[in-house]
Amino acid sequence: MTGSLEALLAPQSVAVIGASDEPGRIGGRPIHSMLSAGFAGRIYPVNPRRETAQGLHCYPDIASVPEPVDCVIVSVPASVAVEVIADCAKAGARSAIMFTSGFAETGASGSSAQQQIAGIARSSGMRIVGPNCLGIFNLEIGWFGTFANTLASCKLPCGPIGIITQSGAYGSHLFTITQNRGVGSTYWVTTGNECDVDVAEVISCYAAIDSIRVIVAYAEGIGDGERLRQAFADARAARKPVIFMKVGMTEAGARAAASHTASLAGSDSIYDGLFAQYGVWRAETTEEMADIAYAAQFDRYPTGNRISLQTISGGVGVQLADAASRRGFEVTPLPETTRAKMLEVIPFGGVNNPVDFTGQALNDRTILDRCMELTVEEGGYHSHIIYIASLAASPFTRDLSLSVFRQLRERYPDELFLMSMIAPEEIRRRYEEMGYPCFEDHSLAVRAMAALRHFKLVFERGAPRPAAKLPAGVLPVPGAMAGEQDAREFLASAGIPVVDGAQAATADAAVQAWRRIGGPVVLKIASPDIAHKTEIGGVLLDLDDEDAVCGGYATLLDRARAAAPDARISGVTVSRMVRGGIETVLGAVQDPVFGPVVMFGLGGIFVEVLRDVSFRVAPFGEDEARDMIDAIRGRAVLDGVRGAPPGDVDALARALSRLSVLAAANAATIDSIDVNPFLVLPEGAVAVDALIVPRRD
């Protein structure tokens, strides 16, 4: 079922090295848990100093275990760990789980030991989880490759959630919280230092397991960005929501992450970009992760934005309306005719949406029945949130509430209702069994509904159209000495529109260039040693006759020699003078984790002051580029403001997509591409200046 991780997630045979007779000890708890949970596979305790462990025969070493096992649990000290892992590989074990800590997280010597272990995994093909992890469990088959006391916090039957975390301690925290929240998990993996198996591979694997419908992941750092990207693509293809907490986004957090695992922190906004690209829901708190996973496990998603809000409290109605609008839902009023009918039932209530059926609902069940019936039958909503305060719990109304909502569910089995109620766990379970997700905080119910809508859109959109191929005849990457004109010609050859221009080594050449361009031009000093041309007066605008161009050439060379006597000067660039247009900035950089990523922002203060930029991992198509453009706060500028005409967003999106393809195709040779400014015109767009920094390795 799960490719190369099957031996880890669903082993038939397990060896426990350092097996203990004590259920409480690290070497004892896995055995104890499996025995209590009725693990059907074969368990081989390994311990030279014992005859038996917890009633099972003990073997002196892994070599003497009668079969090559699917998985070995290793909890020996770091000092002997490498040796033991080597023995396991020799004995033909298909996989191993290493609890042992004291490796990469502790510094240089630990890292090299971890390298050896990784080497064994590569050479032998034995898959390894850890080291410095809390292991794995699979409740479906009673498999406990962990010393976490899972069974103690296990309150629910197996559910559709698969959990994957790097941190072991946080992994068990998350499991406890989700259990308390009513989230039914079956699979749980902690990857620790990730010498072999990493979070990304487990996500891909979860995507392939039918019984997993929702993936909950936690990571502090990512080693292989491409694999993570593939994992997200797999999950999206399988239409499984991914709820991801990525931490270490602040400097303090990154410092803590580095000292906790040996992970690259990377740039947090690039993670935001990647998550947006693949429709991953980024959770900021554990509570949010649990809440969204909880809602998603019911496997019902809103097919549109129109939402109905039903409430027993007008005040809560107002809050629901606020929250729903802010989350992008349409709180559409009920049809006039429906409102009239409803007023007959609740003359003092609110019938506009929110529907406020008031405290009267406590006395008269027909009110709830009728309001819900009218709303569902005539409102044309895609989803509903129903707030009933303590109605479901109060001894006076408990039975009424239960029968009302049972009937509602029977009449409308496919309708999406989220409930907000104050009720003890056992009562909430009754409603959950009827297919009502329950939330104590009504505002958080709205957040969950927004997440469900988000996932629905992601599933519907599926994989965006791929990027167009590069045109034939793309020029070679300019070298370190390349000037503005080389950069522009390189971009142009890749199909990115650039301003018409030429480089001129003499005044005559400059004049010829101006003649060819046929209109006002800009002259800029051309020198690999002068980065900020304007600061030395190295730019002349709007020249449109022979004398001006000729004189301009001389002026620029004089200024350059005066300001930077040693600068190598290759003449000037002559470019068509472009008027108007919306100033934007396009960039491509090599991220240590994700490789080539593309940045987009509006010019000037938008980037410099507001840091209003969006990222995507390259390559990507024009649809993705459009999302990327829409992601910035200043987006409206492209629609034209202060009397300016709207910009050609299609041309902009095309350029971004082509830049992403170009950066991806030349990842090995280009360190960064900076297109600044890139002017978006009413029709078309042009790169006015560009800087390409080749990789120096």
Add this chain to the structure above:
Amino acid sequence: MTGSLEALLAPQSVAVIGASDEPGRIGGRPIHSMLSAGFAGRIYPVNPRRETAQGLHCYPDIASVPEPVDCVIVSVPASVAVEVIADCAKAGARSAIMFTSGFAETGASGSSAQQQIAGIARSSGMRIVGPNCLGIFNLEIGWFGTFANTLASCKLPCGPIGIITQSGAYGSHLFTITQNRGVGSTYWVTTGNECDVDVAEVISCYAAIDSIRVIVAYAEGIGDGERLRQAFADARAARKPVIFMKVGMTEAGARAAASHTASLAGSDSIYDGLFAQYGVWRAETTEEMADIAYAAQFDRYPTGNRISLQTISGGVGVQLADAASRRGFEVTPLPETTRAKMLEVIPFGGVNNPVDFTGQALNDRTILDRCMELTVEEGGYHSHIIYIASLAASPFTRDLSLSVFRQLRERYPDELFLMSMIAPEEIRRRYEEMGYPCFEDHSLAVRAMAALRHFKLVFERGAPRPAAKLPAGVLPVPGAMAGEQDAREFLASAGIPVVDGAQAATADAAVQAWRRIGGPVVLKIASPDIAHKTEIGGVLLDLDDEDAVCGGYATLLDRARAAAPDARISGVTVSRMVRGGIETVLGAVQDPVFGPVVMFGLGGIFVEVLRDVSFRVAPFGEDEARDMIDAIRGRAVLDGVRGAPPGDVDALARALSRLSVLAAANAATIDSIDVNPFLVLPEGAVAVDALIVPRRD
């Protein structure tokens, strides 16, 4: 104790009109609750059809009650409510609580009935809460002027929280949630339609009650902005945190609010400004309100930003570091020497801050003792967050944990520790009794700590310095016909710097003005009928000789006549040409709720596209103005970007403060003042253009 609300909050004698023998009925529950809670005051049931109610003698009407009571509880139908209220006033009742609904919230006829009731309150001096409310309770004296089943959700002893909400149903929801969260409340008031007593007056009253240390308020709309402002000032003076949920901020929310109460929605960003002005914490969800109130009730506040993060899970440590940094805390590393000492205790742990004392802490109590000791003694932190997972609950570690933290508290009685733990209520209570606020979600613990820090700063700052008075000789408010020059002279007379200029009715006058100004000038057409001068070419820049000015005058008049033949033209304005400076916009408007409010933003797209503006209620001083300036996202522009010099923020703050005083002083006559652009120069600042719209009533 509580001025004119004493009869409502702490009555000695109570009459219940429509008294019932049934504890479950609306007219029965208040009596039942008071009897069960041992209310010490006198209770007079009123019901012509009964001899007794719940064992108490019944009176036929309020007139026959033997004394003028402190408070009457009225739950009669709307049809007779006005009459009954009149009788109560006649009988000398000091206050009344009206549960009855069917007034302003239902439309016109209901509104007029409510007006009559308000009239009775005004003329008789009898204070009225409601109508359409759920009443009041005061647990300290067992006073229950409510039919809410409070006692059922009451789990905690009286605490320092005072709750005030407009919505009754939401009020009881909030009480239940806060009780479940461990928030101890004593006072609870719901004001419903607020025909007399409103949220603001109750906040002021809570500020005066010693036993209330934290104020939790909920409102959908505010009738009297000035009273709310006064209430916030009272609470700040009493150093009591106010946690406020104001809803109805979106269009849908406002629509729902209007249908729920009869309240003005007002502009939400003005509420944000007011809350910032008085240090009120605006909560977005019920969970947030409860969480912050919970933290504040321990009455310990961080005296600085340096925070230590202690964790049993490295992963949680990373999350804590992220959250703390994002909330503005300094996650300062421990001193080198301290780290060395700590490494001896936890060689594999993190000692940098976050301190990761790892799972080892489960086996060896000295680890926790020593880590905390070193942190507190040598770290110099202002606060601490300690995450211990299930340590406090697990049967293996419960006692160890309890004794560790009891000792810690004994050693450091005044240190501020927030705990994050997974533990059942009864265990959390133990830690709370030792003075440890407990949070299940560690990220939310950080949010709570941020709120505590916020309140501490508010208390320390206290009331900001008041605004400077207006200078003598402020000109009268310009009338509707006023032009640019009149507006500038008016602002100048109020001490707001304006560009040097004059109005000229002839070309000669224009030339004289230019001579006097002595430098390049800007000519603008002066006409009350031409709003957008630039669009008709009505602005000429940078004129600096007699012919240019003279010719410019003619040009402008020709253009004006051509573009707007019927426009009344009073000549041109001649203004000094100002170069450079940072473009900002200052505005003052009359808000229906808060009266004069002042708006600040940067020019152009900042206001038009990003809506990046901040508000304050006028009048305010320069300190407040500086906060207002710092509140915009684009603040850095004022420090100078892209090579521009920084702007004179003091001059800007002075102008904002003066504008606020000017707007407040002329609230009766000025509808709005728009100073746009207001150029902030390296030294000083200057209003280039201004528009003043007088009130037409």
